[in-house]
Amino acid sequence: MSVFRTAGGDAIDRSRTISFSFDGTRIEGHPGDTIASALLANGVHLMGRSFKYHRPRGVLGAGTEEPNALVGVTRGPGRFEPNQRATLVPITDGMVVESQNRSPSLARDIGAVNDLLSAFIPAGFYYKTFMWPRSFWAKVYEPVIRRAAGLGRPPEVTDPDRYAQRWAHCETLVVGAGPAGLAAALAAADAGGRVILCDEGETIGGRLRDMPRATIDGLTAGKWIVQARTRLENAGVRLLTRTTAYHYGIGNLVTLAQRCTDAGGARTRERQWMVRAGRVIIAIGSIERPIVFPNNDRPGVMLASAAAGFLHRYGVLVGRHIVIATQHDSAYRTAIDLAGAGAAVTLVDRRARPAADLGEACSAAGVTVITGHIPIDTRGRLRVSKVAIAPAPDAAHRWLPCDALLMAGGWTPSVHLHSQSGGKVAWDAQSAAFLPGTTLAAQVSAGTCRGRVTLADCLADGWTAGGGNGASAPAADDRTDTGMSPAEPDAHPEGARRKAFVDFQNDVTAKDIRLAVREGFRSVEHLKRYTTNGMATDQGRTSNINALAIAAQAMGQTIPGTGLTTFRAPYSPTTFGTMTGFTRGRLFDPVRTTPMHARAVAAGAVFEDVGQWKRARFFPRPGEDMHAATARECISVREAVGLFDASTLGKIEVVGPDAAAFLDLLYAGRLSTLAVGRCRYALMLREDGFIADDGVIARLATDRFHVTTTSGGAASVLNVMEDFRQTEWPDLRVWLTSTTEQWAVAGVTGPRARNVLAALVEGVDLSSDAFPHMAVRQGRIAGVPVRIFRVSFTGETGYEINVPARHALPVWDAVAAAVAAAGGGLYGTEAAHVLRAEKGYIIVGQETDGTATPDDVGLGKMVAATKPDFVGKRSLMRAAMRDPDRKQLVALLTADRSLLDEGTQVVDPASPRQSLGHVSSTYPSVTLGRPFALAMVHGGRSLLGTKLAVATAAGPVAVDVVDPVLYDPSGARLDV
Amino acid sequence: MLLIECPHCGPRAEIEFRYSGEAHMVRPAAAAACDDATWAAYLYLRDNVRGEHAERWRHTHGCGQFFNVVRDTLTDRVVTTYPAGHARSAAGGEI
Incomplete structure (x- = not known):
């Protein structure tokens, strides 16, 4: 097996070997490996090229903080995803992985010329350079920038996988299953209530997995994790691994992205959980910072915590000759562990006198310790080969050969979710970090994300946060090497000519930040946008505090005096699939169809969208375009008879002893004088006097009206009616029911309309004396009871036949046959619009635009100005309205x-x-x-x-x- | 997403509701008789409060009822809810 694999590693299944390809080379690994751990196990550190300067890069971290190792992953046909963090993606057999941002190959990249030209592309380069000449922008600058910008190439086909979404409710949500989160969940489970515990890792344990020699309640860390899982499962706690809490919203709604399977296919690939939690315990830990010094970005230079993670989780040594640069205690544990796994380790501590017991422990483990030194430079084209160390940046240096250089620049507590919840952050001088401050949300942070350092403190903190009694908290042996000491963010001194990277993903150097300060940028939000520090997909996890320290130093200010940029969701890159869930394709927006839709389809209709409705626009015959079909349909209506599906009209049944009084208040016209059996065109105004909607209102009985609205206005008209009924005139006895979906409507219009109906309708005298224009009658067609309105939107004699929707088809078919027999046919909305416009009939929203009064559109006579009050009356009295x-x-x-x-x-x-x-x-x-x-x-x-x-x-x-x-x-x- | 306590149905997610503007806007009793300034104030003038704001919501995808919410516009937190027609002062506190 590969030379860098050790005997350890709790995440991998050594009994099996699988393989994938990386830029065409076959790489072997074990199930449980990530792309990064498998590559490192094979000695491959070069995994990408940097964004701006195309510098060779390896992994910096071992988890979600990774800025460098972004790769494109193909998991099968149609399943390509760019910009995947190699430290997070588990390998699968046959997976195809490609590096990004390089051409033609990772080792020989033509874009690396940018590194040599870097003096000409400083911070704000785009803003300064591409200003002139103006005509160059569209044809020269933009195409070039677009090719150079961005990360991986986008997928080219529709995502074939399934994504799901669901709600969940719980009394306690614990985010993070490290020591503090596990202790919190155990305590919360003891206290009762529904508990959800989520963690973005492949399994629970968090940083505890990197502490194999720690013991808790007499068990080794590994055994305690197993026991904790059993206790949680027995207590009914919902354990969600591979699940990232990426958004903390108002009302304690926390959104989780769960990666259900990497395979996709028939199974749901990712699921979004929307968790409404009574309280939230945030135990998301902290992230180690790099040290800012020249050439700190070569492959093989990484965080000390990353090396610990690769060693303990995947059994991978990141090098044979390892130098660790530190300024605090936590790296000592890693040094001893790496030495124990067989590496030659040299520890370079900036402090002149580290704690004596640590020095002794290192001696015992064979780790060389050099105190009072810092790293000032490195060498090695595609992999670090040596590091220069010196007491100070300008002091005499010496070179240490190495194949891996680990940086331990201190820890940054993750306050993202606390901040997203509306909480403030506060600078804590003792931890030299921003910690969670006040919040109004029902949440509390626990563990290292609020500055707790030792394992014992984290366990006790989580236990207490979960509602446990402090005395019964899990007890850990509190060895020094299980702790992590704070350190001041490293503000590298002025004067370095080589690049000292702060933001690895966006290639922002210390010099860029100082330049921005010199150019007058003072606000951290401006500095961020001008330099792009922290604006990459890693959101500055490893860079924000270092950048802040450098800016503060350049301005002669303190870090808290300089301020912190805002934390925004999502916490980490989240797929559109997760956020979209089921609402794609056919399910993106509901499609409403009328009961006669299938008949329109069969007749070859071309449909148009009217809100969510599909409406037949015209019915082309062979060789006809829209104009030709519409012209034919218009002639049919004017000279014979046409049949129109008007089912989408909004319909509201207004019922009650005060129904007439209510409609008198809601509509500009007077409905109380309408006789039973008659109908009237009416305008609804807004309180500002402008037309809101129109329709025909029929009086079926003294206390019952059938109100129609525009197709698009049905919901808003009902909303307005309900508003006035409930809140303005609650004493009126009137009830409103939407009947839009309950009535299908067949409009029959044209000079032969009456003849068509005469052959179909039972129980209605169709003569004009008995059934005049603007009247309503109830009868039967094909045995089905119908409400027939004699109205016209075409200028021809017309009838609108309202049929109970579930009986619509037999009636429609009977009417359609009769229309055809009379020499007529179907017409669509396009012809309807032409016919109404020829008559000067308005369409609300077409002729009116929210600033038209009834008089403006020639309908002043529809306003019953003598009514004492109606919605919009007072506004119509203003001089400007006349x-x-x-x-x-x-x-x-x-x-x-x-x-x-x-x-x-x-x-x-x-x-x-x-x-x-x-x-x-x-x-x-x-x-x-x-x-x-x-x-x-x-x-x-x-x-x-x-x-x-x-x-x-x-x-x-x-x-x-x-x-x-x-x-x-x-x-x-x-x-x- | 807000969690809103409908006075009739209990706590529900914001997507079930529809916002309907500032609460306690009194429509002039004799609308036709009031002067232009009074009418314009009713139509257009709103407080834009920084802090606790009384506003109307409708439980559109629930009971359909309009009711009032006091929400803090600084923190976006719902302070209290109460049925339409109830005075704001009388509503403070529990429902």
Whole structure:
């Protein structure tokens, strides 16, 4: 087996060997390995190229903090994902992994020329360079930048995997299953209530897994973890591993992303949990910081905690000759463990006099300790080969050969979730870190994420947070080497000419940060955006505090005085699949279809979306385009009879002793005088006097009205009605029921409409005396009870047959057959729009735009101004609402018979830069034998008979301003 | 996502509700008789409170009832909820 594999490792299954390919090379590993651990086990450190300078990079971390080792992973056909952190992705047999940001290969990358040109691409380079000449932007700069920017290539096919979402509720949510989180969950489970424990790792234990020699309650750490799992499972705690809490929202709603399976296929790949928790215990630990010094980014240079993780979890030694640079205690444990696994280890401590017992322990383990020194440079093109150490950056140095250099720059408590919950962070001088401060959310942090250092403290802290009695907390032996001491973030001194990296993923150096300060950036939020420090996909986990320390030093300020950037969700990169869940494709938005939809499909309809509805727009015959089909459908209605599916109209049944009084208040017209069996067109206004909706209202009984609304307005009209009913006039005895889905509507219109109905309807006298225009009757068609409205939206004699939706098809089929027999046919919404526009009938939202009064659209007579009150009445009384120069509805006829565009501006030819109004509807008309338009024009009614112009791309087009009723102004055809 | 205590149904997620603007806006009793300034104030003037704000919500995907919520606009926390028509002062505290 590979030369860097040791006997340890709790995550891998040594009994089996699997393989994957990395840039075409076959790599072997064990189940449980990550891509990073398998590569390191084979001595491969070079895993990527940096973003800006294309410098060779290896892993920096061993987990979610990894900034360098981003790879593209192919898990099978259609299953390619870029920018995966090699430290997180478990290997599977046959997986194909490719490195990124290099060409032609990782070892020989042409982009590395950027590293040599780095003097010319400092912080803010884009902002400074691509300003001039302006004409270069679109053709030269942007294409080049776009090619160079970004990380991996995007997937090219639709994600074939399944993603799920679910809600969960619990009394206690514990985030993080390290020592503190496990202790908290155990205590919470003892206390009772539903407990959910989640951890982003493959298994529970967290950093405890890297402390094999620690003991808890007399057990080794590994055995205690196993025991804790059993106790939690027996107590009914929901344990979610491979699950990242990525968003902490208001109301203690924490969103988790669970990676269910890496394979995909029939099983759900990822699941989003939306957990509403009574309280949240945040135990997400801390992340180690690198040390900022020149050339601190070569492959083989990594965090000490990463080396510990690779050793203890995967049984991988990151090198044979290891130098550890530290400024605090926690690296000593790692040094001793690495030496114990067979590496030659030299520990370089910045402190002149570290604790004596640590020195003794190192001696016993064969670790060489050099005190009072810091690393100041490294060598090695594709892998670190030596490190220069010196007492100070400008002092005489000496070289130590090595194949791995570990950095222990101190620990940064993860306050992300605390901050997302609305909590403040506060600088703690003793830990030299930002720690969770006050919060209004029902949450508490525990363990190293709130500055607890030793294992015993973390266990006790978690136990107490979980509701346990402090005295009964799990007891750990508190050996020095299980602790981690704080350290001041390293502010590297001025003057280094070589690159000392702060943000590894965005290639931000200490020099860049100082440059930004010199250029006047003072706010940390500005520094962040100008230098891009912390803006990469790792969100500055390893870089923010170092950058802050350097900026503070450059400004001569303290770190807390300089401030901290805001923590935003998601905590770590989360797939769109997780957030999207089931709501994709067919399930993205509900599709509403009418009961007759299948008939329209069978008739070859072309549909349009109206809100969520699918409406048949036209029914083309072979060779017909929309205009041809619509023209034929219009002729059919005008000369014979047409059948229209009007089921999408909103319908509300308004019932009660005060129903009429209620409608008098809600609508501008007077409904209380409407006789039973009659119907009336009515306008609903907003309180500001403008048209909100329109429809026909039928009175079926003294206390019962059938109200129709526009197709798109049904929900909002009901909402407005409910609002006034519940909160303004709660004393009125009236009840509202939406019946939109309960009634299907077949509109039959045209000169032969009455004849068609006569052959079908039972129990209704269709003569105009017995059943006049704007009346409603109840009868039967094909044995089904129907409500028939005699109304017209076309200008022809018309009937709208309301059928209970579940009986719609037999009625529709009977009517369709009769219509066809009478020489008519189906027509769609496009023809309906043309027919209504020829009559000057408005569509709310087409002619009106939220600033039109009834009088503006020629419907002033629909307002019962003598009513003492109705919604919108007071506003209509304002002088401005009666200004004769308001925009008014007119029709426009182009002198050259051209078709205008909707939305174009109406102008006076004498001063064409001044808009007089706009075109609201425009159609070709076979009935009129020419195109026409409706428009809203200032003082339009006073301009009837004059000539204006409409501005088009080709210049002004002369138009005649005419009355909006172009077809049958006398209305004679409504009663044929 | 807010957790809102509907006075009729109990605590529910925000997606079940629809926001409906500031609460306790009194429609002038004799609307047609009031002066332009009074009417304009009713139509357009709102407080934009920094802190506790009384506002109307409707439990659209539940009981359908309008009710009032006091929410702190600084912290986005729901302080209390109470049925429509109840005075704000009388509602403070538990439902």
